[in-house]
Amino acid sequence: MVDFTKVPSPCYVLDKELLLRNLAKIDYVRSRSGAEIIVALKACAMWSIFPLLAEHSDGATASSAAEARLVREEFGRPAHTYAPVYTDSNIGEILDCSDHITFNSLRQFERFGQQALLRGISCGLRVNPGYSPVETDLYNPCVPGSRLGVVAEELAELPAGIEGLHFHVLCESRPHHLRLALEALEKRFGHLLDRVKWLNMGGGHLMTHAEYDCDELIAVLRDFRARHPHLRLILEPGSAFTWRTGYLVSTVEDTVSNGGVNTAMLDVSFACHMPDCLEMPYKPAIVGAHEPAEGEKRWRMGGNSCLAGDYFGDWAFDVEPKVGDRVVFEDMIHYTMVKTTMFNGVAHPSIAIAEPDGSVRVVKRFGYEDFRNRMS
Numbered sequence: 001m002v003d004f005t006k007v008p009s010p011c012y013v014l015d016k017e018l019l020l021r022n023l024a025k026i027d028y029v030r031s032r033s034g035a036e037i038i039v040a041l042k043a044c045a046m047w048s049i050f051p052l053l054a055e056h057s058d059g060a061t062a063s064s065a066a067e068a069r070l071v072r073e074e075f076g077r078p079a080h081t082y083a084p085v086y087t088d089s090n091i092g093e094i095l096d097c098s099d100h101i102t103f104n105s106l107r108q109f110e111r112f113g114q115q116a117l118l119r120g121i122s123c124g125l126r127v128n129p130g131y132s133p134v135e136t137d138l139y140n141p142c143v144p145g146s147r148l149g150v151v152a153e154e155l156a157e158l159p160a161g162i163e164g165l166h167f168h169v170l171c172e173s174r175p176h177h178l179r180l181a182l183e184a185l186e187k188r189f190g191h192l193l194d195r196v197k198w199l200n201m202g203g204g205h206l207m208t209h210a211e212y213d214c215d216e217l218i219a220v221l222r223d224f225r226a227r228h229p230h231l232r233l234i235l236e237p238g239s240a241f242t243w244r245t246g247y248l249v250s251t252v253e254d255t256v257s258n259g260g261v262n263t264a265m266l267d268v269s270f271a272c273h274m275p276d277c278l279e280m281p282y283k284p285a286i287v288g289a290h291e292p293a294e295g296e297k298r299w300r301m302g303g304n305s306c307l308a309g310d311y312f313g314d315w316a317f318d319v320e321p322k323v324g325d326r327v328v329f330e331d332m333i334h335y336t337m338v339k340t341t342m343f344n345g346v347a348h349p350s351i352a353i354a355e356p357d358g359s360v361r362v363v364k365r366f367g368y369e370d371f372r373n374r375m376s
Contacts, residue, residue, distance in 0.1 A: 004249050004287075004326050010268040012337050014046065014246040022208040022241060023056035029207055029214050030058070033221040035233040038080055040203045041067045042344050043238025043334040045375040047074040053241060061236040065090040066345030066371040068097035080200070080236065082126060082166060083344075084148060086112050095119055102126050102166040102200065105150060109159060117161045124164030124200065125150055131184035132169040133177040138279060142169055152188035163197045165189065170204025172239060175216040178205065182224050198232040205235050208243045239334040246333035247287070248273065252325045253304070262299050263311065264321045269303035271310045273340045274329070283312065287328040292316035301327065341374040342366075 007013055030037050036058035047070055053060075054075055062068035062079040071079035078099035085104065086094060091112050094101065101116050102124040103109040109125065116123050128149030132142035141148040149167065169181050178201065186193070193199070207214050221233060254265035268274070276282045292298045292314055299321060300313030321327065338344075351364040 002247070004247070004328050007249055009249050009251040009326065010266075010273070011249045012246060012332060013249055014049065014242070014333050018245040019049065019052070019242065022243060022245060023052070025208050025214060026237075026240065027056050029218060030056075033218045033233075034225060035221050035235055038234060038236045039075075039241055040236045040238035041070065042338065043203070044242045045070060045338055045345065045371075046242075046333070047372070048376055050074045050076075057241075058234075062094075062098070062345070064345035064347075065093040065097070066342065066347065066368045068094050068345075069368055070345065070372060070375070072097040080234070082124075082168075082200075091115060095121060100124065100164070100198075100200075102164070104148065106154065106159065109162070113159070113161055122163045122198070123161055124166050124196075124198070125155070125158075125162055126166045126168070127152075127155065127185070127189055129167050129169060129181060129184040129188055131181055133173055133180070134169070134171045136280060139171050155189065155192070158192055158195055164200060165192065165196050165198075166200040166202065168202025168204070168236075170202065172206045172209070173204045174206070175213055175220050178217065179220045182220070186227075193228050193231065196231070198234060199228075200234040200236060203236050203238045205237045206240055206243060207237065208240045242334040244331045246331075248329040248332035248336065250327045250329070252321050252323055252327060254323060255321070256302065262297065263302040263313075264299050264327065265302045265304070266327055267304055269305040269307075269310055270301075270312050271303060271305050271307045273303075274312075274332070274336055275339050276335060277312050278309070281312075284332065285330040286315055286317075287330060288319065289315040289317045338375070342371045345371050347371070 026037055038059040038061050039053050039057050040061050042063050059077055060071045060075045060079055062071050062081045063083050068079040068081050079097055080100040081094055081098040082102035095116055100122045104126050113123055126149040128151050130142055132140050134140040137143050170177055206212055250266040250268040252264045253267055256263045270277045296316045298314035300311050303310035347366045350362055352360050352362045354360050
């Protein structure tokens with residue numbers, strides 16, 4: 001067990017022993033399914049562990065120019081890249097760093113596809129199979145009116161130059177959800193599968209979860225490969241690599257009681273450091289705490305920003321928290337850490353001042369180095 005008194009507060013702590021346990025499961029699926037499994041940086045862009053991840057994966061996938069560059073420079077190979085939109089300002093750097101690129105729409109392929117093809121980059125299209133098991137609309141890419149992926153009605157034929165198809169409809173899902181997704185894909189896009197070389201099944205395959213049946217996943221992949229033996233099958237899980245591998249360590253700096261509500265005031269923020277707790281909503285486990293029983297004293301965790309809603313709760317503690325105690329949130333390495341910086345490697349907007357004479361002075365631009373330095 002990690003000695004949390006030896007780390008600064010607040011601090012993200014990755015437990016390497018837990019990471020190695022996950023990587024062993026991923027290797028098991030890779031070796032028995034024949035599918036390629038690549039790392040999705042959107043979940044964890046902590047490049048100090050890339051050398052280890054590279055030993056237990058078939059590459060990495062990026063969602064922005066910054067992520068693609070990080071893959072090339074720190075993972076040591078070109079990226080599989082997909083982003084909802086590419087722009088004139090970032091497509092050159094993305095193509096410099098990629099050997100596969102997926103376009104979200106036919107219009108994006110028409111705009112940038114020729115540049116990729118001239119460089120010998122394998123091009124794909126993201127499709128929307130019309131099925132997703134995700135119940136929270138914020139995370140569901142197949143809700144009506146979704147902006148993600150080409151629908152079947154728009155894709156009677158493949159444009160020249162497209163070599164792959166990509167779908168991403170899962171989130172912390174199980175093997176039977178993938179089976180249903182593949183059935184939906186074959187129903188709507190089956191006429192195109194014999195015309196492409198690879199199929200990227202996106203992320204959301206939570207194969208390192210304690211209740212996930214890896215053998216069922218292997219069977220699903222083998223069954224699909226038997227129907228389409230010419231296809232390279234690619235999975236790009238994000239959470240699975242760093243699922244339950246680490247913590248966010250914080251400290252109680254004050255306690256507040258108001259209207260019967262007890263709040264432990266921490267040196268971290270839900271709004272700034274754990275936004276999924278407010279968005280999903282998602283309630284993390286805390287070391288030494290549990291769900292309150294009827295009549296048991298409850299504690300809300302309060303963040304240190306000025307946002308009135310920067311809190312979450314409730315928990316009951318084995319030992320009542322007091323000032324100076326460490327509060328350790330579990331499973332905080334995937335998605336949480338990246339969202340404190342530049343999620344997907346998407347740069348912050350520049351900052352400028354419009355002068356009275358009509359001129360504009362840019363005082364700060366954000367770029368790759370800002371992303372890289374925050375994710376080391």
